[in-house]
Amino acid sequence: MKRLVTMKTIAKELNVSTATVSKALQDSYEIGNETKQKVWALAKQLKYELNPAGSSLRGQKTKTIAVIIPEIANNFFSLAIKGIEEIARRLDYHVLIYQTHENSEIEMAFTDSLLNGRVDGILISISSETSNNEHFRELVKKIPIVFFDRVYEDIDAVKITTDDYLSTYNATKHLIDCGCKKIAYLLALDNLSTGKKRVQGYHDALKEHNMLYTSDLIVKYDTDEAVNYNNIKNLILTHKPDGVISSIEDLALPCYYVCKELNLNIPKDLKIISFSNLNTAPLLNPSLTTITQPAFEIGKEAASILFKILHNKHVEPNESMILESELIKRDSTSCN
Amino acid sequence: MKRLVTMKTIAKELNVSTATVSKALQDSYEIGNETKQKVWALAKQLKYELNPAGSSLRGQKTKTIAVIIPEIANNFFSLAIKGIEEIARRLDYHVLIYQTHENSEIEMAFTDSLLNGRVDGILISISSETSNNEHFRELVKKIPIVFFDRVYEDIDAVKITTDDYLSTYNATKHLIDCGCKKIAYLLALDNLSTGKKRVQGYHDALKEHNMLYTSDLIVKYDTDEAVNYNNIKNLILTHKPDGVISSIEDLALPCYYVCKELNLNIPKDLKIISFSNLNTAPLLNPSLTTITQPAFEIGKEAASILFKILHNKHVEPNESMILESELIKRDSTSCN
DNA sequence: CTGTTAGCGCTTTCAC
DNA sequence: GTGAAAGCGCTAACAG
Numbered sequence: 097m098k099r100l101v102t103m104k105t106i107a108k109e110l111n112v113s114t115a116t117v118s119k120a121l122q123d124s125y126e127i128g129n130e131t132k133q134k135v136w137a138l139a140k141q142l143k144y145e146l147n148p149a150g151s152s153l154r155g156q157k158t159k160t161i162a163v164i165i166p167e168i169a170n171n172f173f174s175l176a177i178k179g180i181e182e183i184a185r186r187l188d189y190h191v192l193i194y195q196t197h198e199n200s201e202i203e204m205a206f207t208d209s210l211l212n213g214r215v216d217g218i219l220i221s222i223s224s225e226t227s228n229n230e231h232f233r234e235l236v237k238k239i240p241i242v243f244f245d246r247v248y249e250d251i252d253a254v255k256i257t258t259d260d261y262l263s264t265y266n267a268t269k270h271l272i273d274c275g276c277k278k279i280a281y282l283l284a285l286d287n288l289s290t291g292k293k294r295v296q297g298y299h300d301a302l303k304e305h306n307m308l309y310t311s312d313l314i315v316k317y318d319t320d321e322a323v324n325y326n327n328i329k330n331l332i333l334t335h336k337p338d339g340v341i342s343s344i345e346d347l348a349l350p351c352y353y354v355c356k357e358l359n360l361n362i363p364k365d366l367k368i369i370s371f372s373n374l375n376t377a378p379l380l381n382p383s384l385t386t387i388t389q390p391a392f393e394i395g396k397e398a399a400s401i402l403f404k405i406l407h408n409k410h411v412e413p414n415e416s417m418i419l420e421s422e423l424i425k426r427d428s429t430s431c432n
Numbered sequence: 433m434k435r436l437v438t439m440k441t442i443a444k445e446l447n448v449s450t451a452t453v454s455k456a457l458q459d460s461y462e463i464g465n466e467t468k469q470k471v472w473a474l475a476k477q478l479k480y481e482l483n484p485a486g487s488s489l490r491g492q493k494t495k496t497i498a499v500i501i502p503e504i505a506n507n508f509f510s511l512a513i514k515g516i517e518e519i520a521r522r523l524d525y526h527v528l529i530y531q532t533h534e535n536s537e538i539e540m541a542f543t544d545s546l547l548n549g550r551v552d553g554i555l556i557s558i559s560s561e562t563s564n565n566e567h568f569r570e571l572v573k574k575i576p577i578v579f580f581d582r583v584y585e586d587i588d589a590v591k592i593t594t595d596d597y598l599s600t601y602n603a604t605k606h607l608i609d610c611g612c613k614k615i616a617y618l619l620a621l622d623n624l625s626t627g628k629k630r631v632q633g634y635h636d637a638l639k640e641h642n643m644l645y646t647s648d649l650i651v652k653y654d655t656d657e658a659v660n661y662n663n664i665k666n667l668i669l670t671h672k673p674d675g676v677i678s679s680i681e682d683l684a685l686p687c688y689y690v691c692k693e694l695n696l697n698i699p700k701d702l703k704i705i706s707f708s709n710l711n712t713a714p715l716l717n718p719s720l721t722t723i724t725q726p727a728f729e730i731g732k733e734a735a736s737i738l739f740k741i742l743h744n745k746h747v748e749p750n751e752s753m754i755l756e757s758e759l760i761k762r763d764s765t766s767c768n
Numbered sequence: 769c770t771g772t773t774a775g776c777g778c779t780t781t782c783a784c
Numbered sequence: 785g786t787g788a789a790a791g792c793g794c795t796a797a798c799a800g
Contacts, residue, residue, distance in 0.1 A: 100547075100548065100549060143544060143547070145544065145545055145547060145548035146548060147489075147548050147549050148485075148548065148549070148550045149484075149485045149486075149488040149489040149494070149549060149550075150485075150489055152485040153483075153485040153486055153489055158485070160528075167514070168510050168513050168514045168517060169507075169510045169511045169513075169514040169728075170510075171505075174504050174505045174506075174510040175505045177504050177505075177529065178503070178504045178505040178531065181504060181529060181530070181531055182531075185530075190528050190550070191528060191529050191530075192496075192526050192527060192528055192529075193513065193517060193527050193528075193529050194517070194521075194527075195514065195517055195518075208479060208481065209481055211436075211479070211481060212436065212481035212482060212483050212484060213436060213483050213484070213485060214484045214485075214526070349712065349715065352715060374712060376685065376710055376712060376716070379685065379688060379715075379716050380712070380715050380716065392505075
């Protein structure tokens, strides 16, 4: 396109060397005030911007981070990105986005392709904990990484998560308190500690209250929507649960539709609680009680810690954090 | 962090020059087959990745594009990004994300900061058409840009939009066909052609049917949610409309709540149609009839065209596109 | 206080 | 078919 304005342009114009310009722009103590002023003025006038290729080639820092997530068009992740971007902006960092579509092959390809100095660090929410353990174990040695939400439990890196276990534990307990006798569970993310903890919380709450716990009451997520719908329908027809915990939003919706088809009154016949970051949840009818994660804050925390690492260079002690989810009670499960 | 694997590494190992490695990796006809094989094998083994700083410094292309949008945590924009990312991935491009929070100062700062060769092109959905006309007029001369959804009407650049005028025209007509006699409008984006066309469609449909058109029936978006709520409440109390067209999702929600507070039955007392990309709209009660834009496709189209421009180098004729929105009819406005 | 110089990793003539 | 050399824009060590 257009010829770029470089330090050379400024140097020539001002009859100084590029080194002087470089230092002046960095406000180095080595440069005289007068020169600095002249350089700054001209730089501003010409709208000079540092060429990132030049400086990162030289200095090994790109002022860029990558965010790798399963899916962008998802309330949780888009809020998290929002948080990340806000922190990045404050520190003049740039944010690259990559979506894996839950495919760990793609995930590995992305991370590998980022080891060439394109970014200074990575924020990642992984798609599976089973298929690429070794890969990540190596990766964390090569580039600063912070895991968020969906993390590798047994890898030594900073992790920002929410209290998955407690969330479902409390939610299940809430349903029990509401009088539910038979609580089903819609299972997803079971290849991740996130998912395992969630189902464990459900499990433990049931056991503690001597409630029925059987795999018959668990429906596992399938990538085919129609299959999910039918599985849930079968569950409801066969076992007639009076409560449901859904580990992801995408399973609560078909559950809702099934009830509609079967003419079940949701708060009365079946109480549903789901993980969800829908900003419209209160508009749902019967309004859905949700376990809502602080997605925005998770993004902000994860980014903040990554930048801390990037700036200190030195190894951080395990600064991992567990943020609290909120059980937002609504009509569907209110006890009265 | 770790020492990077560079062409030098490969060259040394294989006793060839870096020039040969570079050419081999590009599958140049100049290089013998045997050498190529060796280079490729070693590159793979060492997980060599091209250093983007080096090559973009040299070649002036970064294989990176920027996406500038008002807000990430928004169903429309996150879907658009999803589309953009998918196309970018196919062509091995990287995607930088920037959110302006509807602030055109920030917007200008972003675009300026991208003129230093950090990206090859920009996809943007602007925040205002009034405050920085001159800025964008200059910008399009300096870097390839494709505008999407919220565009500069009178700037010579490719634009991907939806049929804003027709959307509201048809929606309004639909309400009229349903028997509405007094249709209000919730106005937003009025500093953009997008918003102007939307209100114009509403206006024209009313006029064509000799319906009441008065600014009293228009409530303008305010950044303060409480103000919106009150304005809508006043509108409804004072003018008792039987239909509402909302130009953005964020105004339909308070409208819904107002009805709840006033004990208005939405399909019966007041029919609401809103622009919305909520994937849960069918769950709303009373289910909301929506004007739904093909956000994902807009993202894909915009990205595709940008890449076309980037690859041809030569100026494109005006390949702007207008995609169709869909009026998804639901209980709240069904005629019977 | 300022300039010279070298080199980050890569590509591209131009020789051989 | 391969290599030497120059240079993209920047920074830092070192001279002066």
